[in-house]
Structures are given as structure tokens and as C-alpha cells.
Amino acid sequence: MEKLLLIGIDTRSMINSALQLDFELFSTSYFSTSDTPTIKNQKIILKEKYGESCGAFENQFSNLDILEFSKDYLDEVDYIIPISGVSPSDFSKRHKRKILGTTNVCDIENKFKFFKKIKNEFLTPMTFKLSDVDEAIEIDKSYPNSQFILKPVKGSGGYNINLLNNVSDFQFNDSEFILQEYVTGINVSSSILSTAHAAKTIMNSRLLTLNDFGKQDNFIYAGNILPLTNESVMAEFNGIDDIIKEMNETSENLALEFNLLGSNGVDYIINEKGLYVIELNPRLQGTFECVEKTLGINMLDAHIKACRGELVDIPEPKCYSYKKIIYSPTRMKYEKINLDNIYDLPHIGSITEKSEPLLTIIDSDKDFKKLYEKVELASELINKKAKLHQSDIK
Structure with a gap:
């Protein structure tokens, strides 16, 4: 049996899909x-651990x-699928x-290089590479x-x-940054499947950030609603x-131009001037489970088949799906919450x-209004x- 490693920040949803396939499965997650x-x-x-802090993700996570x-898994397995948090560029040639x-x-991952390659072909925000904040001013x-x-270049x-x-x-420290025109509008996203010679869009979605939920000028990813x-x-x-x-x-033109393989995503902003290309995400997307719910397909299987040259048939959407990441409103000790539409759950105690990812709401319904009400009620x-549980912390 072939051996497959899933590696990234959170492999839960991909493990669930991989368990339906014929692989000996390996997983490394943060x-x-x-x-x-x-x-x-x-x-x-x-x-x-019970009574201990999970800390701040930004300060603790390292792709390296x-x-x-x-490292022992990398040597042992036949195949590797990097998920969000780990880039193919991080791997040695042998493991790549x-x-x-x-x-x-x-x-693609270098946002300034990506902009330079597409600026004459697609509508894009003005973008400048920076050496320091004074140059930005x-x-x-x-x-x-x-x-x-x-924005960070990567x-x-x-x-x-x-x-x-x-x-x-603001201090640059050792990071590289770009200055980009702030385009106001509606955030949307495409999920695409690609082989070496063909590409097709699986699904378009409404992309959500914390800015959509009252956290003004906060652009951290908070979920999706699909189909669009x-x-x-x-x-x-x-x-x-x-x-x-x-x-x-x-999306399909970008997939072919950048030689994408498997499941990848493109983020856009829509306003009265048109469709702005913002960035391309060369990996499985956060819409993974929502697409599975809406289309009734195994997205990991579709990704692997596309990498091997086969584009699966894409059925018509059978319902809406809504994913919403909840960031904790306070420093809190987790106690069980009796809801059937929550995932990525912390361990009890x-x-x-505060402001760290707490859990994820994922739900689906044929009626969009009912779905929206269910997710917002759960939120x-x-x-x-x-x-309520912030007072329990000693």
C-alpha cells in the first residue's frame, strides 16, 4: 500500500477524506x-493540556x-501533500x-513576483516592493x-x-514587504482543479475576513460561503x-499560466471597476470541507487524480455551505459546547x-437564509x- 503524508497547520479535514482512500496514512500538524x-x-x-495556555499561533508556529x-516521515512515505502553513519551497529536492x-x-508565493507577471494581463492593485517604511510613506x-x-511579500x-x-x-525586521493599493469591495474566491494540460473551476465562493464581522481593517481569514x-x-x-x-x-487561465497541479485557489476583490486578482494559493483551500458538502465529492481524491492527469466530473451544487472560524473574544478555558456543527475543537480545559482561533463552524442547507441564521446563532x-468561562481561568 502506498504511503501518504499530510503536513500542515491543521490536517483534520484532510485526514477524514484520506481515510476513505487506499493509502497508509501519515500526518504531521501543528x-x-x-x-x-x-x-x-x-x-x-x-x-x-488541562489548565495550560495554547499560546499565540503567530509566535509559536514555524514551518521549518x-x-x-x-523528517523520518518524509523519508518513509511515497507521497506528500503540503497543506496551509508549509510550502513546497520548504522541502529538499529529494522530498519535493x-x-x-x-x-x-x-x-506565486512571492506576491511581488506574482504581481509583476500578471499586471499587464489582468486587473490588479498598484503594487510596490519596499525597502523600509519611509519609502512606503x-x-x-x-x-x-x-x-x-x-503586506508581507510571503x-x-x-x-x-x-x-x-x-x-x-511598524518595523520590517527581517521580513520583506510590499505596498499595495487598498481595493475596497467584495472578497471572493475560486477553487480550481488542474492537470498539466487542463483546468476547470470547481466552485466560487464569498471569501470572509474578520473585517466582514466588525473587526475594522482586520484582514485575517474567517471563512467562506459557497456557491457564489x-x-x-x-x-x-x-x-x-x-x-x-x-x-x-x-482562474483557469492563471492555473495554466502558472502550471498548477491539483486543487488550488485564486482570491479576488470585486468592485465597480471590475474583478481584481489579489493572490493565488497553490494548495488545498480552506473551502475543502464546504466543497465536499456542497458537491458530495471527496476533494482529496479529486486533488490526487488531477495531479495524476485526471479531472473528475464536477456535479451541480446540491446546497449552500458556510464555514466560519471563531476567534476567541476573551482568554478562556474551553468547556464542551453542545452543537453539532462545530469542528476543530480544543481539548477540554x-x-x-484572546483573538486566537477557537473553533470552526461548518454547516450546510439548501436554503441560504436558514443556513446563515444557523451559523450566526451558533456563533x-x-x-x-x-x-462565561473566562472567569474560570486561574
Whole structure:
């Protein structure tokens, strides 16, 4: 039996899909959610304990640490699928050959290189490579009618993105940054499947950040709603069918241009000027489980088949799916919450710090309004529970 390693920040959903396939399964993850299936070959960095803090993800997670932690698995397995948090560029040449997915990601993960390659072909925000904050301020003065954001040249999940006017004490340290025009509008995303010679869009979705939930100018990823329709776009918008057609064509063209393999994603912003390409994500997306619920397919199987040259048939959506990541409103000790639509659950008694990811709500329904109400009701209950249990912390 062939041996497959899943490696990344959180492998729970991918393990569930992989268990339906014919592989000897290996997994290395940062998070140890209580609902992650237990398998024989499994390594977890964060060991949650009763009464102890899980710490701050940004300060503790290291892609290089997770690779070092996995070094015996890397040698043993036949195939590797990197998930969010680990890049194909992190692997040695010997191990890189085992990856199922896009491996040449240098011009994709480097946001400035990506911008330079596509700026003459697609609608994109103005983007500048920076040497320091003073340079950013000078560029800002040259465009008095535009607002700008600072982004790391490499990064994902919306972390470390700041409006220029919020960064008077900002330090570059050892990181590289770009200054990018702040395009206001509706965040949307495409999930695509690609072989070496063909690509097709699986699903388009409404992309959600904390900014959509009242955390002003906070761009951290918070979920998706799919498929994209007049209802799920959650905004007054004319011509959604035309936008979806343009998203499909653009995503598929980008997949072929950048030689993507397997399941990958493209993020956009829509406004009155058109469809802006923001970034390309050369990996399995956060929409993974939602796509499975909506289409009734095994996304890991579809990814692997595409890497081997086969594009699976994509059925019509049978329902809406909504994923919402809950970031803890307070420092709290986790106690069981009796809901059937929550995932990525902390271990009982472990402490989640304020603003750190607490758990994920995932639900589906044919009726969008009912689905939205279910997820938002669950969100309200979870936040109330979190605040209730903050007083339990010693």
C-alpha cells in the first residue's frame, strides 16, 4: 500500500477524506484538535493540556519546525501533500519530488513576483516592493487619492496586513514587504482543479475576513460561503452571473499560466471597476470541507487524480455551505459546547488566548437564509460561552 503524508497547520479535514482512500496514512500538524481522527502514524506539535495556555499561533508556529519534526516521515512515505502553513519551497529536492501538487511556487508565493507577471494581463492593485517604511510613506504621498496596505511579500491567511496609516511604529525586521493599493469591495474566491494540460473551476465562493464581522481593517481569514450566488455574495451587486463567468475564465487561465497541479485557489476583490486578482494559493483551500458538502465529492481524491492527469466530473451544487472560524473574544478555558456543527475543537480545559482561533463552524442547507441564521446563532452561543468561562481561568 502506498504511503501518504499530510503536513500542515491543521490536517483534520484532510485526514477524514484520506481515510476513505487506499493509502497508509501519515500526518504531521501543528494543532491537536480533539476531533482530529487518531491514526497510527501521527505527529502533533501543540500538546494541549488541562489548565495550560495554547499560546499565540503567530509566535509559536514555524514551518521549518514542522518539517524537522517530520523528517523520518518524509523519508518513509511515497507521497506528500503540503497543506496551509508549509510550502513546497520548504522541502529538499529529494522530498519535493514526492509532493502531489504544485511544486514550482516561487513566482506565486512571492506576491511581488506574482504581481509583476500578471499586471499587464489582468486587473490588479498598484503594487510596490519596499525597502523600509519611509519609502512606503513617500509612495503614499505620490498618490494622494489612493489608500495603501502593507503586506508581507510571503504570507497567507491575512496575517500581518496593515493599513499604512496604522503603522507609524511598524518595523520590517527581517521580513520583506510590499505596498499595495487598498481595493475596497467584495472578497471572493475560486477553487480550481488542474492537470498539466487542463483546468476547470470547481466552485466560487464569498471569501470572509474578520473585517466582514466588525473587526475594522482586520484582514485575517474567517471563512467562506459557497456557491457564489446573488444571495451568498451578501451585497447589493448586479451581474453576478457575468462575474462568475469571468472568475472561471481568469482562474483557469492563471492555473495554466502558472502550471498548477491539483486543487488550488485564486482570491479576488470585486468592485465597480471590475474583478481584481489579489493572490493565488497553490494548495488545498480552506473551502475543502464546504466543497465536499456542497458537491458530495471527496476533494482529496479529486486533488490526487488531477495531479495524476485526471479531472473528475464536477456535479451541480446540491446546497449552500458556510464555514466560519471563531476567534476567541476573551482568554478562556474551553468547556464542551453542545452543537453539532462545530469542528476543530480544543481539548477540554485547555486555555485559548484572546483573538486566537477557537473553533470552526461548518454547516450546510439548501436554503441560504436558514443556513446563515444557523451559523450566526451558533456563533453567538459560542461567544457567550467563551465569555462565561473566562472567569474560570486561574
